[in-house]
Amino acid sequence: MKYKKLGRTNLDISLIGLGTMTWGFQNTQDDGFAQMDYALERGVNFFDTAEMYAIPPTKDTFGTTETIIGNWFASRNNRDKVVLASKITGPGLSWIRDGQNVIDKKNIHLAIEASLKRLQTDYIDLYQLHWPNRGSYHFGQLWNYDPHFDAQKEEDNFLEVLHTMSSLIDAGKIRHIGLSNETAWGMTKWLHLAETHNLPRMASIQNEYSLLCRYFEPDLSEIARHEDCGLLAWSPLSRGTLSGKYLNGARPAGSRLTIETRPDHRAHPHTEAAIEKYVKLAKQYEINPSQMALAYVNSRPFVSSTLIGATNLQQLEENIDSIELTLSAEVLTEIEKIRREYPMPY
Numbered sequence: 001m002k003y004k005k006l007g008r009t010n011l012d013i014s015l016i017g018l019g020t021m022t023w024g025f026q027n028t029q030d031d032g033f034a035q036m037d038y039a040l041e042r043g044v045n046f047f048d049t050a051e052m053y054a055i056p057p058t059k060d061t062f063g064t065t066e067t068i069i070g071n072w073f074a075s076r077n078n079r080d081k082v083v084l085a086s087k088i089t090g091p092g093l094s095w096i097r098d099g100q101n102v103i104d105k106k107n108i109h110l111a112i113e114a115s116l117k118r119l120q121t122d123y124i125d126l127y128q129l130h131w132p133n134r135g136s137y138h139f140g141q142l143w144n145y146d147p148h149f150d151a152q153k154e155e156d157n158f159l160e161v162l163h164t165m166s167s168l169i170d171a172g173k174i175r176h177i178g179l180s181n182e183t184a185w186g187m188t189k190w191l192h193l194a195e196t197h198n199l200p201r202m203a204s205i206q207n208e209y210s211l212l213c214r215y216f217e218p219d220l221s222e223i224a225r226h227e228d229c230g231l232l233a234w235s236p237l238s239r240g241t242l243s244g245k246y247l248n249g250a251r252p253a254g255s256r257l258t259i260e261t262r263p264d265h266r267a268h269p270h271t272e273a274a275i276e277k278y279v280k281l282a283k284q285y286e287i288n289p290s291q292m293a294l295a296y297v298n299s300r301p302f303v304s305s306t307l308i309g310a311t312n313l314q315q316l317e318e319n320i321d322s323i324e325l326t327l328s329a330e331v332l333t334e335i336e337k338i339r340r341e342y343p344m345p346y
Helices: 029-041 064-076 105-119 151-170 184-197 219-226 269-284 289-299 313-324 329-341
Strands: 003-005 012-014 016-019 046-048 083-088 124-129 174-180 202-206 230-233 303-308
Touching: 003 303, 012 016, 012 303, 016 029, 016 313, 029 064, 029 313, 064 105, 083 105, 105 124, 105 151, 124 151, 124 202, 151 174, 151 184, 174 184, 184 202, 184 219, 219 230, 269 289, 269 329, 289 303, 289 313, 289 329, 303 313
Parallel strands: 016 046, 016 303, 046 083, 083 124, 124 174, 174 202, 202 230, 230 303
Antiparallel strands: 003 012
């Protein structure tokens, strides 16, 4: 396994991180235990979760994934072996804190106490803001995102959040903080306010990034690289589609898209065409398509960890094995040619 520093902290996190969002819906607790056992054996020390999980988000599945992780910690007595990340949910879901869930002092305290209880731990290593109060262009909202908001109100809220996080760090309940699904404006504002007011600094940003989704470039990647606030890349296989297993309408038994059937913003003819190109390229060079896609994300200098999610142990092993793959200059050149042909497939 390879490791990188989490921002400017003293924590070394595995370049392959374990995503957990399906545990409690698509995967059972036993599945989750097996995946965590195997990942840890392979040197994966960074686990990412959220209070909102399992996915798809519902009132009934809320908090289930954290509970599974907490039960695993209690069973294995190995909390110190894991760099644990979780998140407070942004606004928009009616069943979370009676629908009054903006990210502010009150809700942060409520959320962190509940997460710590479910996780059966005294502290969370990286506590992230799942999405901004003001909204986000992620989750398929890119095409009609309108960045119209009261900038001063947002800045005031950022300061309230940073002061609250500072008190939680002082209390030993969290160690570091991070962003998720944030923009370049938000990222720079968070970093500037922390520096100006001597408050905790965002150590990372968790946004979607894959061969199909490269909105992180060029502006966010520039900030991440030169401000030491690296990317934790979610959905690096674009919901598993970059494996090629869903091409031509295929739905393998037990796969995610046969279980989690919500409409997906990624479903588009341009997406299908781009996937076909990437899969063909991988096969041309006798590379597993999933491993090629993951190895590309792993190789980006602004990426701190590539967050993988797997339906079963075979997939998990295959995904972790991507750490051993170095893409040739020829493959990287061909990837960029495909990107020019399909720059924004969804």
